[in-house]
Structures are given as structure tokens and as C-alpha cells.
Amino acid sequence: MRKGIIFKGKLLPLILMLPQLAITGIFFFWPAGQAIWSSLLREDAFGLNRDFVGLENFAEVLADPTWREAAQNTAVFALSVAVLALSAALLLAVQADKAIRGSGLYKTLLIWPYAVAPAIAAVLWLFLFHPQIGLIGRALNAAQIAWDYRLNGGQAMLLVIIASAWKQVSYNFIFFLAGLQSIPRAVLEAASIDGARPVRRFWTIIFPLLSPTSFFLLTVNLVYAFFDTFGVIHALTQGGPAKATETLIYKVYVDGVENLNLGASAAQSVILMIIVIAMTAVQFRFIERKVHY
Amino acid sequence: MLRRTLARSAAALTTAALVANRRAVAQGAPVELQFWHGLTQPLGGMLEQIAADFNNSQQRYRINATYRGGYAETMVAAIAAFRASNAPNIVQMFEVGTATMMAATRATKPVWELLQQTGVNINFDDVLPGIRGYYSLPDGRMASMPFNSSTAVAFYNKDMFRKGGLDPEAFPKTWQAVAEAARKLKAAGIAAPMTTSWPTWLMVEQFSAIHDIPLASKGNGFGGLDAELTINNPLMVRHMQNLIDWHKEGLFRYGGRDNAADGLLPSGECAFTFASSGTRARILKEAKFEWGTAMLPYYDDAPNAPLNSIIGGASLWAMNKGPGAGRSEAEWKGVAEFFAWLAKPEVAAKWHTDTGYLPLTRSGYEQVKATGFYKQNVGADVPIEQMLRGGGVLTENSRGIRLGGFPEIRNIIQEEMERAFQGQQDARTLLENATRRGNVVLRNFERANRA
Structure with missing residues (x-):
């Protein structure tokens, strides 16, 4: 085997890498470093009094029952969003991949929700499910089903899960569709000739061959549910009622921006950063082994 | 070439700005x-x-x-x-x-x-x-x-009051009478007679001021940063328990935090509400019925009630x-x-x-008043009269609130109220939890702002 071409000197590669390094440094390492530094301080909102308190903020956050509640909410929320968004997208992708009339139109329409901003998406759902002004909300109440997500925590959670998952279905759909189209037709035809029914073909051929896509999407969806759903929650429930839909990222916002408790908020975001790094590492290390490429 | 042009125009701009600045200073620009x-x-x-x-x-x-x-x-x-x-x-x-x-x-x-x-x-x-x-x-x-x-006042739907057989010109003065009125309205087919905007401001802050009970020690925090919440008191427990019971009974509708409930009266959903006096403009615009403004109710067996409301x-x-x-x-x-x-x-x-x-x-x-404004805008003077209720002499409890991190405490109380309305806790637990969590906020604020 021939050795690859080796560039002489270190300057050129460094210069070529510089833009990327600069972006990573400015937009990731710098703010992350600032968050770590703030998490070790206790200061007033105006930054006039500042104390170095070591890990005290972390100890307080971890001992705080409302933080643990938010962690539980986040687990329920992220898992539900990922499962719902992935399964719905897979179902839709499999259907749209079939030779049906107007499949191009379906595909286009299914991709649209991805272009909707989270806050707008939330408002759309609000217009559907608001107990006073929402179409479905009013219908539910008229049918004697007590629907009020502003007081019922379970209903509130359900609503933010559905709204967040709906936003993510389009993204997953594109990837699943691409994954489906890259499966060789010959394999499927051979299976058909052997007498395998569609369901069996799906579970024994399509699903395993889709696993790299699914694995990638699982990671992306969990990260989405952890971080990008702030807008949906903020517009729909503001973390309420009684903190029922307060996820970790939302709590970071509430404590930092609303309550001006910067140390606690920074400590929480550092913990969140560690959780997500760990989660991604675990996914790549353990789950990836089971994936057929 | 391009670079030179850029440099030259930048220099020109700077000079222009300097000149302009000097001229401005010379002319005494604002x-x-x-x-x-x-x-x-x-x-x-x-x-x-x-x-x-x-x-x-x-x-x-x-x-x-x-x-x-x-x-x-x-x-x-x-x-x-x-x-x-x-x-x-x-x-x-x-x-x-x-x-x-x-x-x-x-x-x-x-x-x-x-x-x-x-x-x-x-x-x-x-x-x-x-x-x-x-x-x-x-x-x-x-x-x-x-x-x-x-300040906060009561707004009510006079048409619904008529329907419920109540006097449309007299909003009940006491909480006891409010509950009775709500029951009559409920019996007349109004699904949710009563609601409130700003649950903490109305049902805790205003309530404490009107009844002359302290919301926090140190004169509601005016006396120093080491104040502690005192909302876990018998009258507050009684009122919260009433709200929880009325909610269960269907007399009271929890309409959400802050001003989320503002729309429930004008839309004709609720017969009366307690809200900011500033809601008047919205009700004027949206309500398609006859409505009135009244002072906030009180428990007449509380010794000093009613005092002025707070702002x-x-x-x-x-x-x-x-x-x-x-x-x-x-x-x-x-x-x-x-x-x-x-x-x-x-x-x-x-x-x-x-x-x-x-x-x-x-x-x-x-x-x-002399211009006749309040004659043309009936009810617009109710908030002012209520501010002067009790003779306009403020007590330590009706002067206002001076607590650090109070926006957060407001939310904590709203959260605990939500838990209670969900049926998870009674009034005593509600106020215990709110006091405990609120005091943590006060201590953090005290610590971050020590001189």
C-alpha cells in the first residue's frame, strides 16, 4: 500500500485549519470557559459584588429538589420526543418511499415543518390546544374532557412533547428517506422472491440497513430535545404549571435570565454540558458497536 | 487600490465626525x-x-x-x-x-x-x-x-349578575359574600364564575396589605435585607384554603400566571375577575356586555381590614x-x-x-375630578379611592414590599398555588413550601448584596 501524500511544513495545514479553529474557539471554548468561571462565583446581578465560592454552586444545584425534578422532566421529555419523532418519521418515510401517486408532493409537504421557527410552531399548537381559543382544546372541553394544560401538568407535558416532536419529524424524515433510497433494490427483490412479506422485509432487511441513520438521528434528536426545545416550551407553558414542563435548559434560562442568579445558572449549564458530552460519548462507544454499517 | 480607497474614506469619515462633533459642542448640541x-x-x-x-x-x-x-x-x-x-x-x-x-x-x-x-x-x-x-x-x-x-380591582359582568339574581350595582364587599355570589352565578349556569389575574400580586400581596398582615418580617423588607416571608399565617391559610375549595367546587377558575387570565372576563367566560386597574382599557375594547368596577373584597372579621391596596x-x-x-x-x-x-x-x-x-x-x-372625568368614565376612580381606603395612612404592612429577588418569589408562590389547585397539597403545605423556597431566594440575595 502506498503511503499517502505528506505535506511538508506545518504552516499551511495550520492556516487551512485556522478558520475552523477560530470559530470553535470563539463560539464554543470561550463561552464554555466563561460558563465554567461564572459557575465558581457568586455575584449580584449587577456584578458589583463577586465572591469565589469554589464548587458551592454545584453542591447547591445538585441538592436542589427543583433541579432534580427538572432532570426527571428532561429525561421523560427527551426520550418521548426522540421516540415519537423517530417512529413517526420512519413510518412516514416508509410510506412516502413507496411508488404512490404524488409522492413528490407528500415529500415536499412533510419537509415543510422544519422551516417553521420553534416559537411559531408553538403558537400553532397553542391555537389548536388552548382551552379557550384553541379548536381542539375547546372541542375537548365541549366533550366533557377537562382539558387545561395550564393547570394540568401531564397535559402540559404531553403538549410540549407533541409540539417538539412534530418540529423534528421533518428532519428525521429527510434522513430516513435518503437512507431508504440507498438500500439496494436487488436485495429487497430477492427477499420478495423468497416469499418474505412486507413486514418481514422491513424488520429483517430495511430496519437493520437503516440502523446507521437511526443511530445518527437518535443522537441528534436527544441533543435537540435537550437544547433546541427552549422556544417551544417558552411559548407554550413557560415551564409550568408548577414546574411540570421545566427541563434543564429551561431552568438554566429561568435562574440566569429571569432570576438573575448567575452562579447557579452557570453551574447548571456546566452540568448540562457534562451530561450531553457523556451521553454522546456513551452512544458512540456502546451503541455504535451494535450498528450494522 | 480598493484598500487605499477604503482607508481614505475611513479617514474622511473620521474627520467629518470630528468636525461635526466639534461643531455640535460649539453650538451646544443637546x-x-x-x-x-x-x-x-x-x-x-x-x-x-x-x-x-x-x-x-x-x-x-x-x-x-x-x-x-x-x-x-x-x-x-x-x-x-x-x-x-x-x-x-x-x-x-x-x-x-x-x-x-x-x-x-x-x-x-x-x-x-x-x-x-x-x-x-x-x-x-x-x-x-x-x-x-x-x-x-x-x-x-x-x-x-x-x-x-x-393597583388591583375587581371587574364584573353586570349582565351575568342579573342572570344570577344579584344586584348588578353592588359587587360583594367581603370574601364571604363573594363566595355566596359565585354559588348563585354557578347555579344560574355560569361554569366558572370567578377568576384572578396575577395570582401572587392579588391573592397574597394585595390581600396582605388590605388585611394589614405582614408579608415579610422587617416591615415587608423595608427594614433590611435579612427579612423573612411571613405568609404562612392563619388568615392567609384560610384564604388560600378557600380558593382551593372554591376551585374544587367549580366557583373559581385558575386562569394561569401573571396576566394570562385577563381575557376570561371580556370573553364572557367568567362573571368576575380580580385584575390590574390597567386592564380597564382592554375590557372597554373587548367586552360586549355591561360591566362594573369594584374594590377588592376582604374578610370583615379581620381587625384592621379593609386598608388601602398596594400598587x-x-x-x-x-x-x-x-x-x-x-x-x-x-x-x-x-x-x-x-x-x-x-x-x-x-x-x-x-x-x-x-x-x-x-x-x-x-x-x-x-x-x-373637577373636570368631570370620572362622571364620564364611571369606575375609573375606584382604584384611586381604594388606594386611599383606610384613610390613606399607610401601615408597615400596607406600604408596599421591598424584597430582593421578588420576581422569583412571585413565581414560586404561583407554582405552589398551581400544585395546590392540581390537588397535590392543601393551603398549609402550599404556604409552608412557598415560605421555605422564598426564604432561600431572600438569603441568596442578602448574601450576594451584603455591603
Whole structure:
């Protein structure tokens, strides 16, 4: 085997890498470093009094029952969003991949929700499910089903899960569709000739061959549910009622921006950063082994 | 070539700017003052009009009034700007941010000091006591400039009162009578007779003031940062338990936090609501029925009830530029002159009648009364009369609230109320939890702001 071409000197590669390094440094390492530094301080909102308190903020956050509640909410929320968004997208992708009339139109329409901003998406759902002004909300109440997500925590959670998952279905759909189209037709035809029914073909051929896509999407969806759903929650429930839909990222916002408790908020975001790094590492290390490429 | 052109034009621009600047200084160009506010339209436009009138009235100062999002966003924006040494000269701060601003002594200049330093005179003696008390130091010196103050009142649907066989001209005075009225309305087929906006402000803060019971020790926090919540008291427990029971019975509808319930009365869903007096404009616009305004109810077996209600709304704070950056004398003077403009009787009266916010002074109220305004706008004087209820003499409990981190405490109480309405806890647990969690906020604030 021939050795690859080796560039002489270190300057050129460094210069070529510089833009990327600069972006990573400015937009990731710098703010992350600032968050770590703030998490070790206790200061007033105006930054006039500042104390170095070591890990005290972390100890307080971890001992705080409302933080643990938010962690539980986040687990329920992220898992539900990922499962719902992935399964719905897979179902839709499999259907749209079939030779049906107007499949191009379906595909286009299914991709649209991805272009909707989270806050707008939330408002759309609000217009559907608001107990006073929402179409479905009013219908539910008229049918004697007590629907009020502003007081019922379970209903509130359900609503933010559905709204967040709906936003993510389009993204997953594109990837699943691409994954489906890259499966060789010959394999499927051979299976058909052997007498395998569609369901069996799906579970024994399509699903395993889709696993790299699914694995990638699982990671992306969990990260989405952890971080990008702030807008949906903020517009729909503001973390309420009684903190029922307060996820970790939302709590970071509430404590930092609303309550001006910067140390606690920074400590929480550092913990969140560690959780997500760990989660991604675990996914790549353990789950990836089971994936057929 | 391109580079040279760029460099040359940059140089030209700099020179032009310098020249312009020098010329401006020579001609005595107005001192630019930034004023950040948190009022949406149409109120924000009216506020900006006041600033424009001030600018037109003189040449020396120019107030740039800009909208920075709601109250909470404006507060956060001003604080962030201060940390970046770019704070506005004046910021509008909601009443619950008062303690936070006051504790940041290096970030703000109290109004009394501002006036003393600049030699501008504003007479605060005549300001409505409830407004004055809220924004002054324990010794009576003003900390911030009162601007848009509201209070809370009851609004009710007279048509529904008729339907329920109640007197449409007499809203029940006591909570006992309120419950009875709600039962009658319920029997007449109104699914959710009663609701409230701003659950904490109405049912805890106003309630405590009206009944002359302390919300926190140290005179509701006026006496120092080491105050503790005292909301876990028998009368408060009784009232919360009533609300929880009424909610269960279907008499009371929890309409959400802050002003989320504002729409329930005008839409015809609820027969009466307790809300900010500023909701009047919305009800005027949206309600398609006959409605009335009334004072907040009370328990008549409480010894000192009813006292005056307390205010909401916002005041104006004069801010320093940043932790290490000061302001020129001219800037402070301009801020003081603008505050004096706001306190002028005709400006204050116009603001009051245009917006429905409380008049600033008692004499201003009398003047407006003399014009017959309240005869044409029935009910517009109820909030003012309620502010003067109990003789207009404030007690330690009806003066206002001065607690650090109070926006957070408000949310904590709302959360615990939500838990109770969900059936997870009773009134005693609600108030115990709220007190415990609220005190943590107070201790954190005390620690972060120790001198």
C-alpha cells in the first residue's frame, strides 16, 4: 500500500485549519470557559459584588429538589420526543418511499415543518390546544374532557412533547428517506422472491440497513430535545404549571435570565454540558458497536 | 487600490465626525439621554410622546425613549448593559424590581440624591401615599421616580349578575359574600364564575396589605435585607384554603400566571375577575356586555381590614453608566429635568386620563375630578379611592414590599398555588413550601448584596 501524500511544513495545514479553529474557539471554548468561571462565583446581578465560592454552586444545584425534578422532566421529555419523532418519521418515510401517486408532493409537504421557527410552531399548537381559543382544546372541553394544560401538568407535558416532536419529524424524515433510497433494490427483490412479506422485509432487511441513520438521528434528536426545545416550551407553558414542563435548559434560562442568579445558572449549564458530552460519548462507544454499517 | 480607497474614506469619515462633533459642542448640541422602557403599544407610544414633548420644550437635552421588551426583559437588558458599561440614563423598572435596584447602590442614583445634586426641585409631599411609600426609603426619601402606577380591582359582568339574581350595582364587599355570589352565578349556569389575574400580586400581596398582615418580617423588607416571608399565617391559610375549595367546587377558575387570565372576563367566560386597574382599557375594547368596577373584597372579621391596596406598575431609575464609568453633570441634570417634567400637574394628569394609571398626586386627582372625568368614565376612580381606603395612612404592612429577588418569589408562590389547585397539597403545605423556597431566594440575595 502506498503511503499517502505528506505535506511538508506545518504552516499551511495550520492556516487551512485556522478558520475552523477560530470559530470553535470563539463560539464554543470561550463561552464554555466563561460558563465554567461564572459557575465558581457568586455575584449580584449587577456584578458589583463577586465572591469565589469554589464548587458551592454545584453542591447547591445538585441538592436542589427543583433541579432534580427538572432532570426527571428532561429525561421523560427527551426520550418521548426522540421516540415519537423517530417512529413517526420512519413510518412516514416508509410510506412516502413507496411508488404512490404524488409522492413528490407528500415529500415536499412533510419537509415543510422544519422551516417553521420553534416559537411559531408553538403558537400553532397553542391555537389548536388552548382551552379557550384553541379548536381542539375547546372541542375537548365541549366533550366533557377537562382539558387545561395550564393547570394540568401531564397535559402540559404531553403538549410540549407533541409540539417538539412534530418540529423534528421533518428532519428525521429527510434522513430516513435518503437512507431508504440507498438500500439496494436487488436485495429487497430477492427477499420478495423468497416469499418474505412486507413486514418481514422491513424488520429483517430495511430496519437493520437503516440502523446507521437511526443511530445518527437518535443522537441528534436527544441533543435537540435537550437544547433546541427552549422556544417551544417558552411559548407554550413557560415551564409550568408548577414546574411540570421545566427541563434543564429551561431552568438554566429561568435562574440566569429571569432570576438573575448567575452562579447557579452557570453551574447548571456546566452540568448540562457534562451530561450531553457523556451521553454522546456513551452512544458512540456502546451503541455504535451494535450498528450494522 | 480598493484598500487605499477604503482607508481614505475611513479617514474622511473620521474627520467629518470630528468636525461635526466639534461643531455640535460649539453650538451646544443637546445632551443625548437614553431611556429604556418596557411598555407595549399603545402605552409605549404615549410614553414616547411625553419624551418628545419634553424634547420640544427645551434645547439642552434630548431623551431617546426606546422599547426594550417587557418589564422583565428591560430589567435584564439594563443590568447586562450596566455590566458592559453601557447602561441607559433612565430605565423603567417594575415595582418588584425595586429592592434589586436599591441594593445595587453603585449602579443607581436615588432620586433624592439626584435632585439634591442638580438643584432641581420636585415636590413629593402630595404624591399618593401608596405610591410614595413603595418607592421611598424607610425615612421617606425617594429612591426612584414614580411613573406608571396601577393597583388591583375587581371587574364584573353586570349582565351575568342579573342572570344570577344579584344586584348588578353592588359587587360583594367581603370574601364571604363573594363566595355566596359565585354559588348563585354557578347555579344560574355560569361554569366558572370567578377568576384572578396575577395570582401572587392579588391573592397574597394585595390581600396582605388590605388585611394589614405582614408579608415579610422587617416591615415587608423595608427594614433590611435579612427579612423573612411571613405568609404562612392563619388568615392567609384560610384564604388560600378557600380558593382551593372554591376551585374544587367549580366557583373559581385558575386562569394561569401573571396576566394570562385577563381575557376570561371580556370573553364572557367568567362573571368576575380580580385584575390590574390597567386592564380597564382592554375590557372597554373587548367586552360586549355591561360591566362594573369594584374594590377588592376582604374578610370583615379581620381587625384592621379593609386598608388601602398596594400598587403595581413601574417607576423610573437614574442609572450609572457602568461599574467603573460615571456620568457627566449635564447628563444627571438632564435626567432630573425630565423627572421634573413628568411631575408637572398637566403632564401627570394627561398620562393618568389617557392610560388609566393612577394619578401621581392627590391634588392631581382632585383636579381631574373637577373636570368631570370620572362622571364620564364611571369606575375609573375606584382604584384611586381604594388606594386611599383606610384613610390613606399607610401601615408597615400596607406600604408596599421591598424584597430582593421578588420576581422569583412571585413565581414560586404561583407554582405552589398551581400544585395546590392540581390537588397535590392543601393551603398549609402550599404556604409552608412557598415560605421555605422564598426564604432561600431572600438569603441568596442578602448574601450576594451584603455591603
